[in-house]
Amino acid sequence: MPEQLWSLLPVLLLILAAEFVNGWTDAPNSIATVVSTRVLPPHQAVLMATILNAMGALSGTAVAATIGKGIVDPAIINTTTVAAAMVGIVLWSCLAYYMGGIPTSESHALVAGLAGAGLATAGPSVLLWEGWSKVFIGLLFSTFLGFFGGLVIMLLLYRIFYRSRPGTVRIIFGRLQVLSAAFMSFSHGSNDGQKFIGVFTLALVLGGVLPEFHVPLWVILLCAITMGIGTALGGWKIIRTMGMRLTKLEPVHGFAAETSAALVIAAASHLGIPLSTTHTIGTSIMGVGSIQRFSAVRWGVAGEIIVAWVLTFPACGLIAYLVARVIFYLS
Numbered sequence: 001m002p003e004q005l006w007s008l009l010p011v012l013l014l015i016l017a018a019e020f021v022n023g024w025t026d027a028p029n030s031i032a033t034v035v036s037t038r039v040l041p042p043h044q045a046v047l048m049a050t051i052l053n054a055m056g057a058l059s060g061t062a063v064a065a066t067i068g069k070g071i072v073d074p075a076i077i078n079t080t081t082v083a084a085a086m087v088g089i090v091l092w093s094c095l096a097y098y099m100g101g102i103p104t105s106e107s108h109a110l111v112a113g114l115a116g117a118g119l120a121t122a123g124p125s126v127l128l129w130e131g132w133s134k135v136f137i138g139l140l141f142s143t144f145l146g147f148f149g150g151l152v153i154m155l156l157l158y159r160i161f162y163r164s165r166p167g168t169v170r171i172i173f174g175r176l177q178v179l180s181a182a183f184m185s186f187s188h189g190s191n192d193g194q195k196f197i198g199v200f201t202l203a204l205v206l207g208g209v210l211p212e213f214h215v216p217l218w219v220i221l222l223c224a225i226t227m228g229i230g231t232a233l234g235g236w237k238i239i240r241t242m243g244m245r246l247t248k249l250e251p252v253h254g255f256a257a258e259t260s261a262a263l264v265i266a267a268a269s270h271l272g273i274p275l276s277t278t279h280t281i282g283t284s285i286m287g288v289g290s291i292q293r294f295s296a297v298r299w300g301v302a303g304e305i306i307v308a309w310v311l312t313f314p315a316c317g318l319i320a321y322l323v324a325r326v327i328f329y330l331s
Helices: 003-025 032-036 042-057 062-070 079-098 106-122 129-161 166-206 217-233 236-245 251-270 277-292 299-330
Strands: none
Touching: 003 079, 003 106, 003 166, 003 217, 032 042, 032 166, 032 251, 032 277, 042 166, 042 217, 062 106, 062 129, 062 166, 062 251, 079 106, 079 166, 079 299, 106 129, 106 166, 106 277, 106 299, 129 251, 129 277, 166 217, 166 251, 166 277, 251 277
16 A cells, blocks of 8 residues: 555545545435335345445536535645544534434534634635535535436326326336435435545545546545445434325325436436535325325425534534644644
8 A cells, every 4th residue: 555545544534534434424315215215125125225325426526526626725725624524514414313313414513524624724716616506506406306207207197197006106106216225326426425535535636645636436436335324224213204204105106206206316426516415305205195185295394404504514614624734823
């Protein structure tokens, strides 16, 4: 192992810890509906999510490049900036998980952490508008396209199958939901999986291991496996919150929510737009649930989730800023 890589090891381990937390608290969103509708037992759903998240992470590097080169200026930050950002992500996500299984957006945690630590390192000039414009586009994608996509797909399915017997509909979509859940898991990997790949590669560039930003295959594999392990070992609170507490779901509803969310995420990944898969599947479930009747969505639970989403930006940014300042002060 190169000497530079040894000196970077603490930072790289923090990035892998954040990637593990991503798999632990965020990736379970991709299988929450297929578990809650009992189409797949939990262990099969987790295995599928682990494999397809890893495959999705291998599908491209456009989002990784946006995160690694477009959020904060690599020329004026250092490895301490990256380490502080990872600390913010891990602390905030673990807090939300243990406070009630509230799903947080690792996407927003990541960009907020990089911003907070970057501001502590180099001031406002560190922020790059090109990448942040994609973050704001991703916020619109995940919120509005997720909700209305789920709503529209559900309306179409009601129109097509309105004369079908409930048992027949359940059988059909019990099979189709396996495919939509697989698509959702793959899409999650293609977007969320790439984000920490981008940060890992950024750390290698800052540490002098890589001469320029280029994502090596071993980095993709390492991060994908780490995220998969996180998904396999945790996430049950998140599955319960998103798949059972938010609204009552049948296979047809799960299919509509997963298909809507996966399509939005896949489009964003293709365009290199980092977006929150948590927001996307969450708003898709809300859109699908509101079609039955507005009160079918447990808006109290939805409110808790939305509050966590809103607080993620300032909380992770502030934690990362303070950690970076403390490290610089001590050094």
